[in-house]
Amino acid sequence: MGALAALNPFFWKYRGRLALGFLFVFLTNAFAVFAPVVIGEGVNVLQDAYTRFLAPINQGSDPMEVFANARLEAPPTLSALGEWLGWSPATENISSKDELIRFVGLIAGLQALLYMLAYLMKGIFSFMTRQTIIVMSRLIEYDLKEAIYDQYQRLPMAFYKQNATGDLMNRISEDVSKVRMYLGPAVMYGLTLVTMMFLTIGVMLRIDATLTLWSLAPLPFMSWGVYKVSARIHARSDAVQSQQSLLSAQVQQFFSGIRILAAHRREQRAFERFQGAADEYKFRTLDLVKVDAMFMPIIVMLVGLSTILTIYVGGLRVFSGDLQLGHIFQFVFYVNLLTWPFASVGWVTSLVQKASASQQRINAFLDVEPAIANTAPDSHDVEGSIAFRKVGLTYPDSGIRALEDISFELEAGQTLAIIGRTGSGKTTLAQLVARLQDPTDGTVEIDGIPLQDLHLPSLRGGIGYVPQDVFLFSDTIANNIAFGVDGATMAEIEQAARDADVHDDIAGFPDGYQTLLGERGVNLSGGQKQRISIARAILRKPHILIFDDCLSAVDTETEAVILGNLRRIMEGRTAILVSHRVSTVRAADLILVLDEGRIVEQGQHEALIERDGMYAELNRKQQPVVD
Numbered sequence: 001m002g003a004l005a006a007l008n009p010f011f012w013k014y015r016g017r018l019a020l021g022f023l024f025v026f027l028t029n030a031f032a033v034f035a036p037v038v039i040g041e042g043v044n045v046l047q048d049a050y051t052r053f054l055a056p057i058n059q060g061s062d063p064m065e066v067f068a069n070a071r072l073e074a075p076p077t078l079s080a081l082g083e084w085l086g087w088s089p090a091t092e093n094i095s096s097k098d099e100l101i102r103f104v105g106l107i108a109g110l111q112a113l114l115y116m117l118a119y120l121m122k123g124i125f126s127f128m129t130r131q132t133i134i135v136m137s138r139l140i141e142y143d144l145k146e147a148i149y150d151q152y153q154r155l156p157m158a159f160y161k162q163n164a165t166g167d168l169m170n171r172i173s174e175d176v177s178k179v180r181m182y183l184g185p186a187v188m189y190g191l192t193l194v195t196m197m198f199l200t201i202g203v204m205l206r207i208d209a210t211l212t213l214w215s216l217a218p219l220p221f222m223s224w225g226v227y228k229v230s231a232r233i234h235a236r237s238d239a240v241q242s243q244q245s246l247l248s249a250q251v252q253q254f255f256s257g258i259r260i261l262a263a264h265r266r267e268q269r270a271f272e273r274f275q276g277a278a279d280e281y282k283f284r285t286l287d288l289v290k291v292d293a294m295f296m297p298i299i300v301m302l303v304g305l306s307t308i309l310t311i312y313v314g315g316l317r318v319f320s321g322d323l324q325l326g327h328i329f330q331f332v333f334y335v336n337l338l339t340w341p342f343a344s345v346g347w348v349t350s351l352v353q354k355a356s357a358s359q360q361r362i363n364a365f366l367d368v369e370p371a372i373a374n375t376a377p378d379s380h381d382v383e384g385s386i387a388f389r390k391v392g393l394t395y396p397d398s399g400i401r402a403l404e405d406i407s408f409e410l411e412a413g414q415t416l417a418i419i420g421r422t423g424s425g426k427t428t429l430a431q432l433v434a435r436l437q438d439p440t441d442g443t444v445e446i447d448g449i450p451l452q453d454l455h456l457p458s459l460r461g462g463i464g465y466v467p468q469d470v471f472l473f474s475d476t477i478a479n480n481i482a483f484g485v486d487g488a489t490m491a492e493i494e495q496a497a498r499d500a501d502v503h504d505d506i507a508g509f510p511d512g513y514q515t516l517l518g519e520r521g522v523n524l525s526g527g528q529k530q531r532i533s534i535a536r537a538i539l540r541k542p543h544i545l546i547f548d549d550c551l552s553a554v555d556t557e558t559e560a561v562i563l564g565n566l567r568r569i570m571e572g573r574t575a576i577l578v579s580h581r582v583s584t585v586r587a588a589d590l591i592l593v594l595d596e597g598r599i600v601e602q603g604q605h606e607a608l609i610e611r612d613g614m615y616a617e618l619n620r621k622q623q624p625v626v627d
């Protein structure tokens with residue numbers, strides 16, 4: 001329950017709507033409680049007309065005498081309304097049976113009209129309740145989703161490694177929608193419940209306290225039963241839900257891995273696994289349907305019991321003269337009216353419990369403090385000199401020591417190359433420069449400022465980072481290239497594509513730059529993807545450009561073209577090239593050779609060749625064989 005307190009500021013934000021909602025709930029219920037009063041009064045008039053006039057006349061009394069001695073008036077509500085309109089219907093001038101029947105008919109008709117009017121008003125206010133409270137819940141849902149999305153963007157990479165994507169998606173979809181059930185329906189029905197009970201039971205007690213007790217006795221059992229059943233329904237529908245997500249995750253895996261599946265001839269196995277999961281889904285759904293089926297019978301049975309008790313006990317009280325017939329009718333209506341509020345006690349309780357659990361998860365998520373946060377107030381124009389001072393990094397989740405004692409300095413405008421075996425720490429080092437993570441030892445400085453003290457948006461804005469695993473959005477090629485820049489012109493986009501040596505490829509597609517990529521678009525070759533991703537970084541004209549092994553899928557000739565273009569574009573700017581290939585790194589101002597997280601050699605190409613160490617060895621192996 002405590003977790004839901006986090007939502008109070010939102011209620012406060014929309015307090016106007018909430019207050020109106022309160023008012024409308026009250027009015028809705030007031031009219032709902034009033035309608036049976038009209039019915040009861042109508043029946044009472046009929047009963048009076050019969051016992052006081054018709055029965056004696058039928059038994060042979062003189063009608064003139066009967067009418068002279070007694071007077072029949074319109075029921076209280078109608079009389080009150082009539083008085084207000086200057087009209088008071090009564091049996092004053094009635095002298096025959098036919099006239100009496102006409103009089104009673106008129107009263108009944110007017111009562112029916114009043115009844116309809118009451119229901120019309122109830123309907124209108126019930127609509128207004130939804131317009132205020134349910135709309136409020138949607139607005140809060142929106143705010144909450146925005147807060148969560150904001151937090152997604154603040155969280156560090158490590159967070160995404162530790163949490164499954166599906167889980168993260170659930171936070172914003174399922175958890176929020178459960179919380180919304182509390183904000184909207186639970187609040188609305190909770191209010192309805194309270195006002196309806198007070199109003200109805202108040203009216204009932206004023207008529208007959210004993211009968212009230214008997215009529216209401218079975219209803220708490222209904223609340224309890226509904227609570228038990230809905231708790232089970234929730235548990236089982238959760239089981240169905242989770243199996244369903246498993247099923248769709250599996251199907252998605254099959255779809256995206258369809259080529260691997262076919263290549264390894266695993267279609268049959270995949271089908272069997274799918275069948276197993278689908279069977280489980282079926283069983284769980286049947287389980288759910290079984291408890292679901294108990295829901296209505298419980299309600300109907302206990303309401304039926306209430307109704308029977310009302311008629312039986314009420315009948316006894318009418319015989320003893322304590323009560324009028326119309327009151328029994330009125331009570332039966334009230335028992336039915338109270339069905340939903342009493343049933344919803346259980347339902348609302350389980351809604352609130354669910355919402356509370358979800359909100360607890362949301363709160364925990366929103367409370368995660370991003371490890372990498374901006375602390376510097378002033379923006380900074382990145383120039384591009386880089387220094388590593390005794391930098392070390394241990395990945396917290398795996399405990400892997402990825403970097404150890406890394407120190408080097410690079411002036412602005414120079415090119416740094418990092419070469420080394422797979423798993424030697426190249427990507428990790430490159431990520432430290434963009435502050436995608438923080439080192440566990442030592443400091444990284446840019447322009448002589450430790451990264452922790454550098455304005456983070458300025459840093460990221462000044463760096464063009466081409467990651468090792470290319471990611472392109474399901475969008476046009478032009479939009480993919482222009483991703484990092486607002487309002488890039490077509491000419492700029494084309495120039496970036498030319499510099500990345502991918503313009504000719506793009507021009508060859510039927511839709512050119514407007515070609516759609518991704519699921520419903522064309523598939524690009526690995527090298528084309530890499531070059532589009534390079535064009536995206538180049539377009540931003542960054543002060544520091546980082547290429548993480550992003551020339552691996554292009555041939556050496558294309559590589560040479562791109563590197564040549566880079567030299568022109570990156571004139572006076574800093575570049576970091578990560579690669580396995582000597583051909584990529586040979587022209588760099590500083591080459592770092594990494595092995596198991598340490599710098600084993602550093603210097604320029606010639607010096608390293610002369611040293612005849614690891615670099616020279618790599619160089620020899622990568623020479624084209626000439627014989």
Ligand SMILES: Nc1ncnc2c1ncn2[C@@H]1O[C@H](COP(=O)(O)OP(=O)(O)OP(=O)(O)O)[C@@H](O)[C@H]1O
Pocket residue numbers: 161395397398400401402420421422423424425426427428429468549
């Ligand atoms: N997010 C991570 N969490 C835990 N360990 C990691 C993570 N990323 C990398 N590592 C580990 O850190 C070490 C260095 O990895 P890194 O990705 O920096 O190597 P690399 O030199 O870029 O390799 P490659 O040439 O294959 O890209 C590896 O042992 C790797 O398993």
Ligand SMILES: [Mg+2]
Pocket residue numbers: 426427428468549
């Ligand atoms: Mg790497």
